[in-house]
Amino acid sequence: MSTDLRSGQVAEAAGVNIQTLRYYERRGLLAEPERSNGGHHLYGEDAVTALRVIKAAQRLGFTLEEVAELLEAGRLRHGRPVAGLQDRAAAKLAEVDAKIADLTTIRTVLAAAAEAGCDDLTVCASRTCCPIPFTDLAEGNRHAGPCC
Amino acid sequence: MSTDLRSGQVAEAAGVNIQTLRYYERRGLLAEPERSNGGHHLYGEDAVTALRVIKAAQRLGFTLEEVAELLEAGRLRHGRPVAGLQDRAAAKLAEVDAKIADLTTIRTVLAAAAEAGCDDLTVCASRTCCPIPFTDLAEGNRHAGPCC
């Protein structure tokens, strides 16, 4: 019933490079499929789904390592509850929120810089009228508002 | 008048690693300073400021290469207007906005996944009730809302 796909077809269908497919297999994100007599990989439809899942998780902000854990957890979870998708999604949600907040700060600063007509960073850095909070930004502070 | 600082002191003051200091010099982000007879770098206070500027720009989302261009542009600009900080800040602002929008989408999806009680990605991917839009996400689509 598995509609025997070749690697090129799978890669194509999922929109990834063949090398990437191989790479995911090496990293354990994708199960090694059946082989033809000659050693060619023979995938089922589910491989395409799996790739899409990986890509989706990646876009949700998970690293490949996290994706691997997530899939592994899913595979093992049968019955007993492993700290699974739910918890991790919640944690990732917090991360994403933090990142959004951070970018929002940055947005504010950039907008201020654009509006204030800053033109040269090195000059701005020594003028008190510049809205860029160099020191705070350098230290990676959140919630750093314009200084003046 | 330059309060002759040594590399360790500069690095310390700016909160970076000495190797990083060297690295920035190699990349042309930082002017090579005076040297002592023995070849030790002798920095002025301005080096610390320069480092802070670099770090700030980096946190605003500029790559080191962009920072280098920005500084270069500032240095050359004297008089005639080069496409300087202003334009780039505006462009970067757009990028940041796009990134925020993207993350917001992701946030929505993660929240939905958490709420729907998804537990296993591979299982979810084949159930229509899962709110994760695998296909859309895989293709990197913006504005991909929950599918059901």
Next chain:
DNA sequence: GGTAGACCTGTACCCGGGTACCGGTTGCAG
């Protein structure tokens, strides 16, 4: 059964942004 094109494995390289190690000077305090 020949041949084009897809596929195989293995290894090496790319990017950005650093960081680490090494063996050899310098600077400064005691």
Next chain:
DNA sequence: CTGCAACCGGTACCCGGGTACAGGTCTACC
């Protein structure tokens, strides 16, 4: 004047996420 920390340049390595290339094999179609 000695000893030790700090510094020097150069090179090599790290991370994450791939991508490329070489040289050999398989499949499918004519």
